[in-house]
Amino acid sequence: MKRHLPNFLTLGRIVLVPPIVILLFFPGRWPSALAAGLFLIASLTDFFDGFIARRFEWESSFGRFLDPIADKVLVTSALIMLIALDRVEAWIVMLIITREMAVSALRAVTKTWDTTLKPSPVGKLKAVFQFAAVVPLIIHYEYNIGIPVNFHVIGTVLLYIALILTIWSGLDYFFRFYREYESREGSDEF
Numbered sequence: 001m002k003r004h005l006p007n008f009l010t011l012g013r014i015v016l017v018p019p020i021v022i023l024l025f026f027p028g029r030w031p032s033a034l035a036a037g038l039f040l041i042a043s044l045t046d047f048f049d050g051f052i053a054r055r056f057e058w059e060s061s062f063g064r065f066l067d068p069i070a071d072k073v074l075v076t077s078a079l080i081m082l083i084a085l086d087r088v089e090a091w092i093v094m095l096i097i098t099r100e101m102a103v104s105a106l107r108a109v110t111k112t113w114d115t116t117l118k119p120s121p122v123g124k125l126k127a128v129f130q131f132a133a134v135v136p137l138i139i140h141y142e143y144n145i146g147i148p149v150n151f152h153v154i155g156t157v158l159l160y161i162a163l164i165l166t167i168w169s170g171l172d173y174f175f176r177f178y179r180e181y182e183s184r185e186g187s188d189e190f
Contacts, residue, residue: 006053007063009045013070016042017077020138024081029141036138042074043131071127072100078134087137087152092163096130099170106177113184120172126165133158 016038023035049067053059076097082088107117137155142148 002056003058003060006049006058007060007066009049009052010063010066010070013042013045013049013074017073020074021077021081024078024085024138027085027140032138032140036135039074039078039131039138040135043135046071046127046131068104072104075127075130075134076100078138082134082137085140087140087155088159092159095163096166099166103170103173106173110177110180113180115180117173117176117180120169120176122165122172123169126162126169129158129162129165133162 020035020038020042023031023038046067049063053063076093079088079093079096083090083093103117103123110117133155135155136151137159139151139155141152142150
């Protein structure tokens with residue numbers, strides 16, 4: 001049973017999406033804070049599922065398949081709700097979702113070649129900034145914690161950094177895919 005803990009954490013990320021979305025239908029301070037807390041817990045499972053799987057050698061093909069899907073479902077669901085709440089520009093979300101779909105397609109193609117495009121350090125940094133941006137964007141409101149803190153501004157700045165990293169890592173995937181394609185074409189595998 002312990003061996004499945006990383007997969008349960010990954011599934012937990014998906015299970016937390018509906019409550020986060022429902023809370024965002026009520027965009028007051030308390031529902032937003034609660035939704036941000038749930039999103040933070042869900043995003044932390046992304047670190048812990050991978051750490052536990054690697055540390056105890058409990059990695060599985062199911063986990064490798066589900067983990068990126070859980071990340072995408074969590075982040076894109078929250079971002080789409082934030083568009084509806086007028087907290088995020090739609091074009092930013094469109095670029096992020098387009099990159100995620102394109103990279104997923106490239107990774108699917110390379111699986112048919114019995115290889116895979118592993119996540120790059122920039123891709124992992126992109127994920128950290130996306131998670132870090134969404135939490136304050138969900139909180140949204142200004143709070144005075146000794147000094148006034150505008151969570152919307154903090155989240156917006158982090159989201160622009162995440163967008164730059166999203167585009168950068170997407171281009172990196174395309175270049176690595178192209179190099180793999182060229183090496184296979186040159187070896188008469190096609």
